[in-house]
Amino acid sequence: xxxxxxxxxxxxxxxxxxxxxxxxxxxxxxxxxxxxxxxxxxxxxxxxxxxxxxxxxxxxxxxxxxxxxxxxxxxxxxxxxxxxxxxxxxxxxxxxxxxxxxxxxxxxxxxxxxxxxxxxxxxxxxxxxxxxxxxxxxxxxxxxxxxxxxxxxxxxxxxxxxxxxxxxxxxxxxxxxxxxxxxxxxxxxxxxxxxxxxxxxxxxxxxxxxxxxxxxxxxxxxxxxxxxxxxxxxxxxxxxxxxxxxxxxxxxxxxxxxxxxxxxxx
Amino acid sequence: xxxxxxxxxxxxxxxxxxxxxxxxxxxxxxxxxxxxxxxxxxxxxxxxxxxxxxxxxxxxxxxxxxxxxxxxxxxxxxxxxxxxxxxxxxxxxxxxxxxxxxxxxxxxxxxxxxxxxxxxxxxxxxxxxxxxxxxxxxxxxxxxxxxxxxxxxxxxxxxxxxxxxxxxxxxxxxxxxxxxxxxxxxxxxxxxxxxxxxxxxxxxxxxxxxxxxxxxxxxxxxxxxxxxxxxxxxxxxxxxxxxxxxxxxxxxxxxxxxxxxxxxxxxxxxxxxxxxxxxxxxxxxxxxxxxxxxxxxxxxxxxxxxxxxxxxxxxxxxxxxxxxxxxxxxxxxxxxxxxxxxxxxxxxxxxxxxxxxxxxxxxxxxxxxxxxxxxxxxxxxxxxxxxx
Ligand SMILES: Nc1ncnc2c1ncn2[C@@H]1O[C@H](COP(=O)(O)OP(=O)(O)O)[C@@H](O)[C@H]1O
Ligand SMILES: [Mg+2]
Numbered sequence: 001x002x003x004x005x006x007x008x009x010x011x012x013x014x015x016x017x018x019x020x021x022x023x024x025x026x027x028x029x030x031x032x033x034x035x036x037x038x039x040x041x042x043x044x045x046x047x048x049x050x051x052x053x054x055x056x057x058x059x060x061x062x063x064x065x066x067x068x069x070x071x072x073x074x075x076x077x078x079x080x081x082x083x084x085x086x087x088x089x090x091x092x093x094x095x096x097x098x099x100x101x102x103x104x105x106x107x108x109x110x111x112x113x114x115x116x117x118x119x120x121x122x123x124x125x126x127x128x129x130x131x132x133x134x135x136x137x138x139x140x141x142x143x144x145x146x147x148x149x150x151x152x153x154x155x156x157x158x159x160x161x162x163x164x165x166x167x168x169x170x171x172x173x174x175x176x177x178x179x180x181x182x183x184x185x186x187x188x189x190x191x192x193x194x195x196x197x198x199x200x201x202x203x204x205x206x207x208x209x210x211x212x213x214x215x216x217x218x219x220x221x222x223x224x225x226x227x228x229x230x231x232x233x234x235x236x237x238x239x240x241x242x243x244x245x246x247x248x249x250x251x252x253x254x255x256x257x258x259x260x261x262x263x264x265x266x
Numbered sequence: 267x268x269x270x271x272x273x274x275x276x277x278x279x280x281x282x283x284x285x286x287x288x289x290x291x292x293x294x295x296x297x298x299x300x301x302x303x304x305x306x307x308x309x310x311x312x313x314x315x316x317x318x319x320x321x322x323x324x325x326x327x328x329x330x331x332x333x334x335x336x337x338x339x340x341x342x343x344x345x346x347x348x349x350x351x352x353x354x355x356x357x358x359x360x361x362x363x364x365x366x367x368x369x370x371x372x373x374x375x376x377x378x379x380x381x382x383x384x385x386x387x388x389x390x391x392x393x394x395x396x397x398x399x400x401x402x403x404x405x406x407x408x409x410x411x412x413x414x415x416x417x418x419x420x421x422x423x424x425x426x427x428x429x430x431x432x433x434x435x436x437x438x439x440x441x442x443x444x445x446x447x448x449x450x451x452x453x454x455x456x457x458x459x460x461x462x463x464x465x466x467x468x469x470x471x472x473x474x475x476x477x478x479x480x481x482x483x484x485x486x487x488x489x490x491x492x493x494x495x496x497x498x499x500x501x502x503x504x505x506x507x508x509x510x511x512x513x514x515x516x517x518x519x520x521x522x523x524x525x526x527x528x529x530x531x532x533x534x535x536x537x538x539x540x541x542x543x544x545x546x547x548x549x550x551x552x553x554x555x556x557x558x559x560x561x562x563x564x565x566x567x568x569x570x571x572x573x574x575x576x577x578x579x580x581x582x583x584x585x586x587x588x589x590x591x592x593x594x595x596x597x598x599x600x601x602x603x604x605x606x607x608x609x610x611x612x613x614x615x616x617x618x619x620x621x622x623x624x625x626x627x628x629x630x631x632x633x634x635x636x637x638x639x640x641x642x643x644x645x646x647x648x649x650x651x652x653x654x
Contacts, residue, residue, distance in 0.1 A: 007477065041363055057578075063530065112377075128481060159376075160369075160371050160373045161374070162369045162370075162371060162373040163373045163375070165338075165360070165362075165367075165369070165373065166338050166367070166369055166373035166374075167362070167375075167390075168339075168340070168359070168360040168361045168388075169360055169363075169365060169366065169367040169435070170386050170387035170390050170391075170434065170438075171361050171362075171387050171390035171391040172361055172386075172390045173361050175362075176390060177361075180386075181375055184375075184377040185377055187377060
């Protein structure tokens with residue numbers, strides 16, 4: 001009895017500690033953004049919303065934020081069809097490709113982003129398209145696509161393999177089967193993947209740093225540039241807005257498909 | 267006239283059957299399916315008349331699903347031809363066949379409600395859109411799911427999901443209904459309830475049905491006809507009573523029912539009446555091989571004897587009227603209420619035991635372990651097959 005209680009206490013303490021460590025940076029930045037003082041500090045020096053006001057008034061930050069949203073949108077629009085088709089194809093033929101597939105799906109974790117960034121920079125530079133926004137979105141899509149594929153294959157792998165045959169026996173030709181049965185049945189995976197792609201592209205920094213110029217600077221790059229001159233609390237405020245966007249996406253995900261897809265494999 | 271013969275006679279006297287030759291609803295001719303050199307189905311041929319309920323029975327891996335999938339059109343036979351209502355269908359893709367199917371794992375569309383699942387085949391088959399809701403409601407009522415129409419699939423119980431799958435397979439009035447062990451995953455009570463449900467619906471709609479199962483009880487309970495398969499080959503096609511009483515070979519005899527196997531040599535053969543020489547003495551039996559394979563005195567043979575055809579009597583007291591009787595010792599007794607299951611060791615033969623189902627409606631007698639008894643049976647119940 002006492003042993004079980006001690007065990008619970010220890011586990012509870014460990015969970016609390018991990019939660020604290022995980023959320024500490026967010027809490028610090030959140031606190032710092034409400035400061036009334038003129039330097040970024042934690043705990044904040046008094047409470048005010050003046051830095052949010054400043055952010056709202058700063059056209060460069062607003063424009064950078066808007067560009068980041070566009071980049072995220074472009075990335076998602078490209079990733080959804082490509083990732084869905086690739087994910088479904090791989091789920092169906094998983095056995096045949098399994099080794100190559102695993103290596104590919106691990107790429108985002110293994111390839112140094114600076115490497116892919118330089119590669120993409122050369123490629124887009126050669127094509128003469130640097131300076132517009134879409135290459136940045138496309139680049140974010142290319143480097144993060146395995147996440148989309150992973151989400152779709154996870155969803156497709158949990159489906160009954162007879163589902164498409166059932167559609168056929170209901171009289172559905174192959175195209176209808178694909179559009180009306182297969183795609184909706186893996187919709188949870190597609191939604192998960194696309195929100196993931198959206199967040200990743202919104203946050204993407206390193207590769208964007210190499211691909212943007214003054215006309216196309218995205219928010220993370222803009223923040224980074226500002227840090228290099230002077231660090232004022234408006235950066236904390238814009239970071240909070242940024243974090244709120246990501247949280248919103250997670251909330252949408254939970255509402256649409258539930259977060260348990262991340263917590264269990266099937 | 268035997269019960270089997272009576273059943274068949276009743277059958278052939280059905281009015282439309284005796285009339286002009288009717289086209290079978292399903293005709294399978296010399297069909298084979300070969301997967302990387304291995305035949306999953308070989309030389310399968312049978313005809314199924316319209317409105318009949320056929321069950322394909324066989325152990326796991328015997329090729330039942332493969333045969334069913336060829337009829338549904340999901341797999342193309344390596345050889346042979348399948349015709350539905352007289353029309354060869356080898357070149358017809360599954361979505362153009364009028365065949366409803368209930369899958370083993372049901373394969374319901376997870377993103378649709380029960381009613382949307384049932385409406386799907388109607389939309390795909392271009393039924394009049396104004397007619398669809400009424401028809402969906404009618405078929406949901408048929409499977410007693412009316413109140414659950416707007417539930418999502420994962421909000422339904424296993425038995426209810428089963429019913430959605432049945433309604434979806436039937437709603438477009440297919441020529442043929444295929445069932446691939448859809449009941450295998452259910453618990454026993456629900457399974458037996460659903461078996462009767464299948465039977466009721468099949469009779470109500472008079473739809474030609476092919477059911478696949480490895481459950482011999484289900485095959486006997488629900489079917490008009492039974493096909494027994496083993497290792498890709500059809501062993502026998504018969505009505506349930508004949509399949510049980512007149513098995514075509516030792517495999518069929520052992521797969522349906524609880525059957526004792528008695529090895530021996532033929533010591534005598536007079537027409538159908540044979541005598542099997544066994545380690546515990548000569549046993550009267552009946553030759554079971556198909557016509558044309560007559561018994562040869564001296565050949566090795568196997569007798570098949572159903573557990574419930576053996577009578578038990580205390581030793582000394584002889585049951586009159588039985589053709590064979592041997593002495594045995596009871597080594598195990600299981601009292602199951604409606605019957606008693608004995609394991610009996612034959613006298614002087616420690617390795618040979620017989621399983622016996624007994625019930626004694628008059629005396630309520632139960633033999634104790636260790637009792638010496640006489641086991642007896644009639645000649646027609648020991649069915650003897652050649653060993654080749
Ligand atoms: N697509 C396939 N590829 C290779 N072998 C298969 C395939 N489908 C079935 N088989 C083989 O064919 C045999 C019969 O399988 P199946 O028809 O599923 O049997 P049942 O339904 O009676 O259990 C099995 O040995 C199985 O391994
Ligand atoms: Mg099977």
